[in-house]
Amino acid sequence: MSGMDWLLVYGSVAVATMLLMYTLEDRGAVFILGFAAACIASSAYGFLAEAYPFGVLEAVWALAALRRWARRSAESVADRGPRSEAA
Secondary structure, eight states, X not given: OOHHHHXXXXXXXXXXXXXXXXXXXXXXXXXXXXXHHHHHHHHHHHHHTTOHHHHHHHXXXXXXXXXXXXXXXXXXXXXXXXXXXXX
């Protein structure tokens, strides 16, 4: 395979992972984090393929996903309440 073929495979896997993680986001914060990671991978693909607007857009999506992940993680910790010490 040529270098461009590998780049196409990498980009396809990154975008497919991004879509899968986005679909599963309601199941837990870990999937939001997975979505952010896939967005970073898609952003890298955009820059490697010299599709700079795509790379920038995916980087922005990654930042938005990281903010959502942080908010969801904080909410789930707050929902658990204070931990009681077992004697």
